[in-house]
Amino acid sequence: MPLYGDSGERIAYEVTPGPEGAPPIVLIHGFTASRASFLSNIPGLARRFTVVSVELLGHGESDAPASVEAYGPGPATARLRGLLDALGYDRVLLCGHSLGAALALRFALDEPDRLAGLVVLNSNSAAGTPAWREAALPGMRSMAAAIREHGVGVMKETRLYPGHSKRLPPEARDALIASFERARPEGFAGTAEGLVVNINSWERLPELSVPTLIVIGDRDLDFVKNAPAFVDRLPEGLADTFTIEGAGHAANLEQPALFNAAVIGFAEAIGYIETPPPQLPAAPPGGSMALRAIGGAMVLGGASLLVAAVFIGRQGSGTSQARPDAIPTAARSAVQQPSPVETVSGVRTAGPGARNPGEPATPPAATASASPGTPSKSPTAPPTVTPTTARAAGPPPPPPPTATPTPSPVPSATSTPSGPYASIAGPSTVAAGAAATYIDTSQPAHVRSDWTFLGQVKPHQPGVTISFPSAPGCYPVTLTVYFADPPATKTATMNVAVGGAACP
Numbered sequence: 001m002p003l004y005g006d007s008g009e010r011i012a013y014e015v016t017p018g019p020e021g022a023p024p025i026v027l028i029h030g031f032t033a034s035r036a037s038f039l040s041n042i043p044g045l046a047r048r049f050t051v052v053s054v055e056l057l058g059h060g061e062s063d064a065p066a067s068v069e070a071y072g073p074g075p076a077t078a079r080l081r082g083l084l085d086a087l088g089y090d091r092v093l094l095c096g097h098s099l100g101a102a103l104a105l106r107f108a109l110d111e112p113d114r115l116a117g118l119v120v121l122n123s124n125s126a127a128g129t130p131a132w133r134e135a136a137l138p139g140m141r142s143m144a145a146a147i148r149e150h151g152v153g154v155m156k157e158t159r160l161y162p163g164h165s166k167r168l169p170p171e172a173r174d175a176l177i178a179s180f181e182r183a184r185p186e187g188f189a190g191t192a193e194g195l196v197v198n199i200n201s202w203e204r205l206p207e208l209s210v211p212t213l214i215v216i217g218d219r220d221l222d223f224v225k226n227a228p229a230f231v232d233r234l235p236e237g238l239a240d241t242f243t244i245e246g247a248g249h250a251a252n253l254e255q256p257a258l259f260n261a262a263v264i265g266f267a268e269a270i271g272y273i274e275t276p277p278p279q280l281p282a283a284p285p286g287g288s289m290a291l292r293a294i295g296g297a298m299v300l301g302g303a304s305l306l307v308a309a310v311f312i313g314r315q316g317s318g319t320s321q322a323r324p325d326a327i328p329t330a331a332r333s334a335v336q337q338p339s340p341v342e343t344v345s346g347v348r349t350a351g352p353g354a355r356n357p358g359e360p361a362t363p364p365a366a367t368a369s370a371s372p373g374t375p376s377k378s379p380t381a382p383p384t385v386t387p388t389t390a391r392a393a394g395p396p397p398p399p400p401p402t403a404t405p406t407p408s409p410v411p412s413a414t415s416t417p418s419g420p421y422a423s424i425a426g427p428s429t430v431a432a433g434a435a436a437t438y439i440d441t442s443q444p445a446h447v448r449s450d451w452t453f454l455g456q457v458k459p460h461q462p463g464v465t466i467s468f469p470s471a472p473g474c475y476p477v478t479l480t481v482y483f484a485d486p487p488a489t490k491t492a493t494m495n496v497a498v499g500g501a502a503c504p
Contacts, residue, residue, distance in 0.1 A: 001035075001061050004083045009070050011079055012061035015087070016042050016051040023116075023272060024089050025049040025263070028080075030098025030123075031196055032160045032188060034060035036175035037097055040256040048264055048273055049093070054083065056100065056195075058187020060179050066186045071194035077107050084114060093272055095119035095263065097252065099191075102126040102199045108210040109201055116272045118208075119263055121215040122223045122249050127230035128200045137197045144193040147185045155188065167254050205233040212239040213266040215259065217251030240266070245458065246435070246465040258463045261439060265462060268445075275445065420444060420483040422492035432499030433470035438477055439463035442490065448482040472499030 003010035014035060025045060029037035035053035038045075045051050057071055057079070058064040069075070080103070084092060093116050096104030101123035108118045120126055128136065146154050155161055162168070162176035212234065216227050231239055242262045244251045252259040268275045426438030440449040440462045451458040454475060458464050468475060478493045495503040 001055070003062070004086055005063075005079050008063055008065050009057060009075070009079070010063045011057055011083065012055040013083060014053050016046045016053070018046045018048060018050045022046075022048060022050045023091075023093070024052055024087070025093040025095060025267075026052045026054060026080075026084070026089075028054050028094070028096040028100030028104055029056065029059070030096075030100050031056075031191060032059070032155065032180060032183070033097075033162070033176055034179035036060075036172050036179060037100075037250065038252065039172040039175055040169050040253050041260055044256065044260040045263065048267070052087065052089075052092075054080070056103075056191065058191050059183065062187075064184040064187030065190065068190050068194040071190040073103075073106055073195065073199045076103055076195060076199070077110055080107055081111060081114070090114070091116050093117045093119070093263075093267055095121070096123065097121045098123050098249065099125050099196055099199070102201070103195070105208075106199055106201050108212075109204050109207055112209045115210045117266060117270045118210045118212045119215065119266065120212060121252060121259075122217055122220045124222050124226055125196055125200055127223065127226040128197075129202055129229070132226075133197050133200050133202075140192045140196050144189040147189040147192070151185050152180070152183045152188050165250065167248065168250060169253060169256075172253050202233070205230070206235060208234055208238060210238075211266075211270045213262065214239055214241045215251060215262060216241060216243045217247035217249060217254070218243050218245055219248035220251065223249070241460075242266075243461065245461070245463075246467070255437070255465065257437065257439070258465075261462055419486075420446070420481070420488045420490055422479050422481045422490035424477065424479050424492050424494050426477070426494065427496070428494055428503075429497045430468050432472055433468065434498075435465055435467040436496070437463060437465045438479075438494070440479055440481065442479070442481045442492075444483070446481050446483045450480045450482075452478040452480070466496075468496065468498045470499070472501045474498070474501055474503035 001012040001014050003012055005011055012035075027035070027038045027041075029035060035055050038053055042051050042053065055062045057076065091114055094104045094107060096102070096119070098121070101120040102125035104118060105120060105123075105126045108115050124132070143155075156163065162173060162180055165173060165176075168176070214227060214231060216223055218224060227241065231241060244255050244258050244262075247254040247258075264273070267273045421442060423441040423443065424438055425441045427436050430436045438451070442449070448460060449462055451461055451464045453464070453466055454469070466477065475496045475498055476493050477496055478491060480489065480491045482489055497503040
């Protein structure tokens with residue numbers, strides 16, 4: 001990986017090219033991690049962006065100086081600014097995870113003109129209050145002292161060690177473990193003592209002027225608890241929240257398709273990238289336009305570019321409306337809160353219930369039903385092919401009698417949606433007791449998407465991961481979409497066949 005900066009304080013980075021002219025998105029990982037924190041996201045994001053993944057000082061292939069001052073907020077933001085200058089980027093979309101998000105937030109406060117938008121993913125360093133800082137700082141100093149004395153191996157007993165994570169894609173998990181094992185004690189100790197707590201910008205949050213997306217893994221109970229106060233402190237209408245169901249601290253790796261869809265939808269909503277025109281291919285036999293099997297195939301194939309102008313609740317002024325109500329109420333009441341030191345982890349183990357992104361998903365069938373008012377497209381029957389049979393040698397048979405020609409029927413026109421419609425992408429057949437992900441692919445851009453399934457209602461979600469019962473049966477998944485211009489409400493329903501059940 002190339003390095004940027006002065007000798008001894010260089011940071012590693014990697015540029016993954018996107019389409020010609022694609023604008024840059026800069027990704028910054030969390031404490032004890034590396035660029036591998038975004039390994040499952042980079043291919044999908046590179047379909048729409050030039051992706052720049054940066055490794056913090058003391059992490060990955062970056063230098064690890066002994067001086068604590070080198071890791072402080074001022075030098076950290078200066079290095080990031082210098083890297084953008086060296087790469088020739090005037091404005092970028094900046095995305096950070098955990099500690100990386102706190103650094104991205106500080107950069108947005110210091111250099112708002114350099115950012116088109118900000119993405120904050122599960123960051124207690126960003127959301128921490130002054131009381132959190134006071135409680136966390138002694139623990140970070142003790143951690144730094146232990147690392148200097150015993151090496152980074154002492155952290156393997158904490159939640160900061162990526163080897164404890166069970167729900168990460170194997171490739172990303174192995175890469176994170178490898179970068180952890182290569183880490184120098186000076187790097188982790190300097191970061192713990194100089195950056196983790198000091199980067200917090202609670203007092204300056206009302207100054208933020210950059211459009212912001214806050215991504216919450218609903219299994220990351222620490223951030224779920226801290227996010228409402230964090231959102232409320234930001235300027236009104238500046239931020240949107242997006243909750244990823246069934247995902248923990250490393251939500252972007254656990255549910256890469258949903259995370260990428262959220263980021264791309266946010267970038268489209270703020271005008272950083274163009275919204276592609278709706279793609280309306282012919283529906284497969286037995287399917288409907290609203291529930292295109294092609295959409296499900298793209299999701300299940302790992303294509304992270306399904307965005308469908310996802311979820312951003314835009315007002316007339318073009319700003320976004322913060323939605324703390326998108327944070328699940330039930331998840332806000334944590335059973336046992338970890339210490340402030342534990343809340344700064346770079347990779348955490350998610351709780352049970354979500355499908356491992358590495359598991360193969362059941363391919364989507366083409367059968368799905370849409371509610372009344374959802375446009376559909378009639379399939380065109382394939383041409384009839386008359387088989388040719390081998391004939392024994394001999395005189396040719398007499399010609400058949402001349403038949404009176406009959407006029408060919410005029411083909412009926414297939415309907416094309418002329419207005420807003422609801423659409424679900426996801427598998428229509430699932431194994432008993434398995435989980436599956438469903439994404440809103442409705443068109444055009446809309447202000448809200450609500451899901452109903454198994455007696456639950458999930459509002460303000462561009463997608464959901466559903467854990468189906470072990471009992472075979474047909475389980476409907478319903479999406480209700482609200483459009484603003486012109487005002488309209490559309491619904492789509494997919495009957496999911498679980499455990500081999502036959503659904504109408």
